[in-house]
Amino acid sequence: MASDEKTEKATPKKRRDQRKKGHVASSKDVIVVASLIGCFYCLQMLFPSIYRALRDALIFQVSSISEMEELSLSNLQLIGMKSVNTLAKCIFPLGVISLAIGVLATGVQTRFLFTKEPLKFKLSKLNPLNGIKNMFSAKQVVELLKAFIKIIILAVVLYGILKDELVMIAQMMDVDPANSFAYVLKEVMSMVLKIGMVFAAIAGFDYFYQRWSYEKGIKMSKEEVKEEFKQMEGDPKVKGKIRSLQQSMARSRMMQAVPDADVIIRNPTHYAVALRYDIDHDNAPVVIAKGQDLIALKIVEIGEQNKVTVIENKPLARGLYASTPLGGQIPAEYYGVVAEILVEVFRLNKKLE
Structure with a gap:
């Protein structure tokens, strides 16, 4: 059969296996x-x-x-x-x-x-x-x-x-x-x-x-290449655990960045977005943390513990959460409303100082 013909170059894994055998x-x-x-x-x-x-x-x-x-x-x-x-x-x-x-x-x-x-x-x-x-x-x-x-x-x-x-x-x-x-x-x-x-x-x-x-x-058939790829992909349960661990690590890094935020925009219990704006380095405010439900509450909690201003704005919180990736700059349509919030936050912070 055509699928059994050895037409494909050996994969790196096949080469490593052959080398281990002394071939x-x-x-x-x-x-x-x-x-x-x-x-x-x-x-x-x-x-x-x-x-x-x-x-x-x-x-x-x-x-x-x-x-x-x-x-x-x-x-x-x-x-x-x-x-x-x-x-x-x-x-x-x-x-x-x-x-x-x-x-x-x-x-x-x-x-x-x-x-x-x-x-x-x-x-x-x-x-x-x-x-x-x-x-x-x-x-x-x-x-x-x-x-x-x-x-x-x-x-x-x-x-x-x-x-x-x-x-x-x-x-x-x-x-x-x-x-x-x-x-x-x-x-x-x-x-x-x-x-x-x-x-x-x-x-x-x-x-x-x-x-x-x-x-x-050491050439391989297309079927062998596919089978090896499946084996390298691994058990779905193992993949799920790895993905869960990666998400946990990313979430931990995100939480560590919350104290550096200038303001947290929240929708009381469902959404929270932490923004940072460095006038000397950023062209627009950057989303350094965002989350839903329990993660949103955790972001707000960490922000309050570190005296980060928390402002409630349901449409803005939902919009920023949906449109801006973590580490990305906010879209141009939100410049105006976010700029007003930041001006107010910076003014309040100066008064407190």
Whole structure:
């Protein structure tokens, strides 16, 4: 049915829910390329220290073996521990750097999302039918094509490099080991850079494909959007309570403004409107509080407690209440009658002062 088609973009709520589940767009190729290039550049910088460590370890092993009177287990353990220690010193920095680059590349793509949801055990993961479906899905076809393209590119680049440098690499057998290693490392870095540039282009394509695939996967039908909107609207009772609380808070703020009024116009028991007029800031008198029945009586009570003049005028009270919103200026048709009242109020206040 048309209503079931996934044609609508995912709502912010749907995106938040997917993110909580750990479903975000990310490209593994970006992580691999970043780690590959980063590790090889670090290897180039660390090569002198790695070379010295390996050289010293080799010299130690040769000299130790030549000085041994007998090949005992303790001697072999000493040489073995030295070798393991040297390898650890050489490999550990590269491992840490590779891990850091991988975490950073993943974090940048996922905005450093951390969730335990993907680690939870689910029986559906053990269903062989789901596994078979995934094997023949469009996503797996794309992954297979990418792997095939990578193999072809890698073979072409390696062939081009080795074809030109094979003779020179063979001649390195007669060169000083340090210079030989330096040359080989330089060629390897050149090869890695060329392959990395090509793989970076593939990773860029993969990143945009993963974004497109993710957006397509989280699309919603119109019916789903409507249902989510209803859920977000909430229970009518809850909405009523929220509205009641909001009105209560607004009423409280309104009552706090009553002492600042210059005059309160009332219809004995049904309506009350509190007006304020600041000659320097207001173009016309402003309604700072208004109410009916019990609220009207409360406005009058607060006004009298704060010595605000209260004037009874039934038509004016009803008219101002109906025509002027809270915080709004009174309509022009009431300027005359309100001006007369205010003049009288200001005159009385001056006399009292």
